[in-house]
Amino acid sequence: MSLNGIFPIDRWNFTTHSVLSVLSDQEMALLTRHVTEQRLFKGDVIFREGAVPSGIFVVRSGRVKKYKVDQTGREQIIYLAGPGELMGYHPVLSGERYADSAAAMEETMVSFIPKEDFMDMLARSPVFALRLLKAMSHEFTVLTNTISVIAQRTGPERLAIALIVLREKFKYGLNDHDAIPINISRADLANMAGLAEENVIRLLSEFKAEGILSTQGRKIIIKDIHLLVKRANYR
Amino acid sequence: MSLNGIFPIDRWNFTTHSVLSVLSDQEMALLTRHVTEQRLFKGDVIFREGAVPSGIFVVRSGRVKKYKVDQTGREQIIYLAGPGELMGYHPVLSGERYADSAAAMEETMVSFIPKEDFMDMLARSPVFALRLLKAMSHEFTVLTNTISVIAQRTGPERLAIALIVLREKFKYGLNDHDAIPINISRADLANMAGLAEENVIRLLSEFKAEGILSTQGRKIIIKDIHLLVKRANYR
DNA sequence: CAAAAAAACTGATATTTATCAGTTTTTGAT
C-alpha cells in the first residue's frame, strides 16, 4: 500500500532522484573504472566526522545510518541511506571534512569511487552536474523537514514518524502484501527519534496496546499504518 | 576579534561561498537582465512554505529569517540570511515547492531573479554550476550542525550558540572594536533556540548575572565572548 | 544446547522545559 497522499513519505526520507542513472554506459564505465566493493557488518564505520574524504560511496545493499555524536556519547541519527543512494559527496564538493559519521546498521555492500573520478565526471558531464544539483536540492527539503520534526514535534510524534520512515526503508525487496519487519535496535530507534531508550520502549508498548503495531523479539511490525499516521499527527 | 579557532562559526551560520562572484560581467548582466528590487519591512513575508517558486532571491541588505511553522503556530527558525546570500533556489532546482518560509526581520532589500534566467545561466556556465554545488555542499554542513544543536544541546547551550551566531550576523558594517548590538525580539530569539520565550528571558538574565552580556531595552550586547563560548559548551 | 552476554523492558524519581496568569517596561504614533 502506498502512502502517497496520506503522508508525504518522500519528503521525509528518500533521495528518490537517482543521480547515477543519467550517465551513459560509456560515462558510467569511466566513473567506475577504479571502483572498489566493500562488505560491511553491523556497526562497521564507513566514515567518521572530521575525517578528510578521499572519495564517495554508493550503497549497494543493506542500510546505513548517518549520525553525529555529542559530548556524552549519544548519537543523533540524521539520515538513513538504503540501496542506490550516494553518500559522502558533500565534503568532496565543498573541500571540507565529513560533517557526520556513517555506519552499517546490518550487513551492507558499498562501492567506493575515488574523488578524482567523481570530480572528473562532474566536469565532463553537465547533465550529471545538473542532476546532482537537483538531487541535493531535494535532500535539502528532507533535512529541513528533519529539523522541523526534531524541533517541533512531541516524543510520541517523533517516534511515530521514525517508524513510518523505517517501514518504507525496510520495504526493499519485499512483496506489497508482505508484513514488513522493522529490524532495528531500541537504541538506534531512540537515536532516530531523539528520545531516551527507555521512553521509546514505553511508547512502543503504548502503540502496541493501541493496535498500531506488534513485536517479535526486537522486530517491529506495523499492523495499522493509518493509526500510526494519525499518531504522527500529520496535517 | 575573530572566532576562528575558538568556535567554528562558519560551520554554524555562514554561506561564505559567494556564488554570484564567479560570473563574468557579461554573464552577470545576462542573469540580472530582468531583476527587480524590493524594499521590505519587518515581518514582510518573502515566500511561504508550500508555494510554487517563480524565481530566486538575493539579500542586498538587512536580515531574513527562514522558518517553519507548526500546528500550534510556533515558528522554528532554520536559518538567518544576510547581505549577499542567495535564497529560495533549492525548490527551483528540484522542481518542488518551498520547504520553508522567509520573512524580513528588519528593513531589508532583496533582488528577485526570474527562474528562467537563473536556469539559463546554470546551463550556460559550468563554472557557475560547480560553484553552486560547492555552496550547497557547505550549506549541507550547516544544516547538519543545526540538527545536532537542536537535538543534542540543552536549552542554555542552544541559546548561547544562537547568540554567538547572531553576534556574527549583526557584525555587518561595523568596525571591529565597536560593540555589536544584537537587535532581535525575544520571540525570534526563542524560535531560533527552540525555547519558550519566558525561558529565553530567564536565561538572558542569568547570562547577564554571569557577566556574559548586557541589555539596553531589547538590544543585547555580548560583553565576554569567551564566557559565552564556554556557556555553549563547545568542544 | 547451555551458559554468558547483550538487549529489552519496568518502575520510581529527578530534571528540564513549557504553560499560565499576570505586572512592568519599552516602543511607536499622535
Next chain:
DNA sequence: ATCAAAAACTGATAAATATCAGTTTTTTTG
C-alpha cells in the same frame, strides 16, 4: 510629551522527558 499598544519580564505550577537501578527476555557463542 503623552498615551496606547506591544514587548519584556516575573513567579508559580504543570507537563514532558531523562535518569537510575534494577529484572527479564532474547541473542550469541563456545
